[in-house]
Amino acid sequence: MKETDRNRLLKRGVSEIIVEEEFLERLNTGKPLRLKMGFDPSAPDIHVGHAVGLRKLRQLQEIGHKVVLIVGDWTAQIGDPSGRSQTRPMLTKSEVMINAETYMKQFFKIIDEQKTETRFQSEWFGTFTIADVIKLTSRFTVAQFLAREDFAKRYRSNHPIAITELLYPLLQAYDSVAVKSDVEFGGTDQKFNLLVGRDLQEMMGDKPQQCFIMPLLPGTDGIQKMSKSLGNYIGISEPANDIYGKTMSLPDSMIIEYLENVTDIPEGELSDARVALKDNSGDPMELKKRLARELVQQFHGESEALRAQDYFERTVQRRELPQGTEDYKIYSITEASEKKLTKILVDTGLAVSTSDARRIIAQGGIELNGNKLPGEVIKLELNPGDVMRVGRRGFLKIVRDS
16 A cells, blocks of 8 residues: 555544554455444434545445444434433434435445445344343443543533433444444544443454544534534535535635545645645635535536536625526415514525524525515515525525415
């Protein structure tokens, strides 16, 4: 393996490898490694933040290794406590399976399905007895788990920690034993769980897995980690125009982090971009456009990336209205005349919640037929053919009842 390829594999988009020397020893044997990636289908959508780890898996697939995708149909009914300040609600079996189907369709947008082994936790936990659970839990102590940062914070602040949550890392760890994992992948918030898996394998006489710890990508707000619940995510299955537009809304300070972790632009270009932003010799807008094109191209292809850029330049930069009807949300005049503006925005998906709609309105983010509306507007007199611009990228057209 060339030095540049090795650095790309081990350093780019990676926070830490535990233990790097052991991983390299396994890599150098030439034996295909089993790369474990588990997911709890507690939400059905994959976003660009997830793509950091998935892209690394794909790189390893391309040099001959096998991905073992574990569908956490058991742990999803508990809810992963990693990074959480409160207990997650449990999901039903049917909710889990519906989410899993949607998740896997998106997973294989990045990962090569032909080089992937898909396993469900119920294969091994379905026959677990209470004796098996007691045997598993006896290998670790409560003190070990309370030393974990998120549990420790909740314990100190008297926030409840369910017994099921303490079981979660053990179940995830047993997955590594069940599938004979050589390497497990997870975000920095998963480090504790991955290390428990490594420990458990060793306790049970297996060779301990290596752990690839991936960085947590900040969301479009540039502050908190990307999450659909926070509304700061870029979904990989979203329309090309939405992926492009959301990427263009990133703070300039996030450009390099995204270029490094979720694109394949050469190291030389990445280094030049870093210098250009630092000494103000480059144009952040052009670098962001490059990033947006790269992301859209990954999930929709080159032609869609170019179309999305053209759409952004026309509708956002030049403030033109979209030309195609598919670019508008449609709302009937009868419905519109009966509802508050906040309700219309939420119904059409132009706001994620009533409070989000109020914020957009209060900030002067609504235009009706080219005229900005006052921030205190509650209800509008609307007519068929009226066009509403919501924020920089949302468009709504009022139509006659069909």
